[in-house]
Amino acid sequence: MGGATVGFGLVSMAIATWLPMSLHAQSTNISGVVALSSQLVDRGLAVTPVTPIFQAAASWTSPSGWSLGLSGGTELRSPGNVTEALAQASHYWSLSSDWQMQASLLYYDYPSNARSGAFDRAETGVSWIYRDVLTFGLSATSLTGGNDHQPRGAADLNVHWPLTKHFSVSAGLGVAQSLLSPYTPNGYGRASVYRYGHAGLMWGYGPWRIELDRIMIDPGSRREWGNLAPSPWVATISRSF
Numbered sequence: 001m002g003g004a005t006v007g008f009g010l011v012s013m014a015i016a017t018w019l020p021m022s023l024h025a026q027s028t029n030i031s032g033v034v035a036l037s038s039q040l041v042d043r044g045l046a047v048t049p050v051t052p053i054f055q056a057a058a059s060w061t062s063p064s065g066w067s068l069g070l071s072g073g074t075e076l077r078s079p080g081n082v083t084e085a086l087a088q089a090s091h092y093w094s095l096s097s098d099w100q101m102q103a104s105l106l107y108y109d110y111p112s113n114a115r116s117g118a119f120d121r122a123e124t125g126v127s128w129i130y131r132d133v134l135t136f137g138l139s140a141t142s143l144t145g146g147n148d149h150q151p152r153g154a155a156d157l158n159v160h161w162p163l164t165k166h167f168s169v170s171a172g173l174g175v176a177q178s179l180l181s182p183y184t185p186n187g188y189g190r191a192s193v194y195r196y197g198h199a200g201l202m203w204g205y206g207p208w209r210i211e212l213d214r215i216m217i218d219p220g221s222r223r224e225w226g227n228l229a230p231s232p233w234v235a236t237i238s239r240s241f
Contacts, residue, residue, distance in 0.1 A: 029060060029061060029062070030058065030059070030060050031058070031059055031061075031240065031241060032056070032057060032058040032059070032240070032241045033055075033056070033057050033238055033239065033240040033241065034054070034056045034057075034238065034239055034241075035054075035055045035056075035236055035237065035238035035239075036052060036053070036054055036055075036236070036237050036238075037052075037053045037055060037073075037234065037235070037236040038050060038051075038052065038053070038231070038233075038234050038235045038236070039051070039053065039230060039231050039234050040053050040055075040073060040083065040084060041215055041230045041234055042108075042119070043154060043156075043174060043176050043196055044174065044176075044194065044195075044196025044197070044215065044216075044230065045119075045196075045217075045228045045229070045230065046228050046229060046230040046231070047083070047084055047110070047119075048073075048075060048083055048084075050231045051075050051076070051077060052075070052076040052077075053073050053074070053075055053076070053083065054073065054074055054075075054076055054079070055071065055072070055073040055238075056071065056072060056073075057069060057071030057072075057086075058070055058071075065091050065092040065093060066089075066090070066091055066092075067088075067089070067090045067091070067092065068088070068089055068090075069086075069087070069088040069089075070085075070086070070087055070088075071085070071086045071088075072084065072085045072086070073085075081111075082111050083110065084108070084109070084110055085108075085109045085110075085111060086106060086107070086108055086109075087106065088104060088105070088106045088107075089104065089105045089106075090102055090103065090104040090105075091103050091104075095128075098130055098131050099128060099129070099130055100128070100129040101126070101127070101128055101129070102126070102127045102129065103124075103125070103126045104123075104124070104125045104126075104127075105122070105123070105124050106122070106123045106124075106125070107121075107122050107123075107144075108120060108122075108123070119143070119179050120143065120144045121141050121142060121143050121144055121179065122141070122142055122144055123139050123140065123141045123142075124139065124140050125137055125138060125139035125140070126138055126139075132160065133159065133160055133161060134157075134158075134159055135156075135157070135158045135159075135160075136155075136156070136158075137155070137156045137157075137158075138153070138154070138155050139153070139154045139155075139156075140152070140153055140154075141153075141154065143179060152176065152177035152178070152179060153177055154174060154175065154176035154177070155174065155175055155176075156172060156173070156174040157172060157173050157174070158170065158171070158172035159171050159172070160202075166203055166204055166205055167201065167203055167204075168201075168202045168204070169199070169200065169201055169202070170198070170199070170200045170201075170202060170211075170213070171197070171198065171199045171200070172197055172198050173195070173196075173197040174195070174196050174197065175193060175194070175195050175196075176193070176194060176196070177192070177193055178192045178193070178194055194217065194218060195217070195218045196215075196216060196217045196218070197215075197216045197217075198213045198214060198215050198216060199213065199214045199216075200212055200213035200214065207239050207240045207241065208237075208238070209236075209237070209238050209239075209240075210235075210236070210237050211235070211236045211237075211238075212233065212234075212235050213233070213235075213236075214232060214233060215230045215231065215232060215233065215234055217229060217230065
């Protein structure tokens with residue numbers, strides 16, 4: 001488990017990356033994970049304020065490489081409101097003994113999150129994985145709300161490297177067109193491009209995992225996004241089933 005790996009774009013840190021990883025668990029048809037995070041971060045932008053977030057996800061996989069997943073998150077201070085919901089359908093191919101490929105369709109919804117409701121969207125992506133160590137992904141996104149449905153692109157590169165039996169490090173870099181674009185008299189203008197990244201240390205023991213990540217976003221974007229700029233540090237503890 002945020003690319004997205006930490007997964008592409010650090011979508012919720014613990015959950016979004018777990019869904020693609022479950023594709024490799026071909027011997028298990030249904031699996032799940034619960035997690036507690038200090039903040040939800042999506043491609044370098046803060047989905048929530050810095051506050052404890054409870055997350056849960058379930059995934060079904062088939063021996064042929066198909067996977068369906070659902071996840072959701074809520075702030076502990078308001079447990080009755082769903083902060084983020086994610087649905088994902090993926091297909092995985094083995095290209096060789098070292099390389100795999102994955103194509104995904106995702107839908108993001110923020111039903112009770114006025115802070116990020118403008119980011120409701122559908123996304124398609126393709127990624128290449130080398131030995132579960134290196135992942136490179138490309139994606140195209142379209143907002144599902146409002147009047148601006150111009151597609152946006154993103155590219156993410158993530159590395160996960162084991163250090164010892166229980167410790168590993170992760171790092172990632174990404175570039176994306178912003179989901180919000182300026183409005184001009186001729187319609188919506190071109191979305192700006194921003195860069196983001198992370199570096200983290202992970203500890204795992206059986207089904208448990210603890211992760212601490214340093215979140216980075218280019219200074220210009222941090223000023224532009226204001227309260228959507230993430231906390232410099234995000235911590236997550238999770239348990240898989």
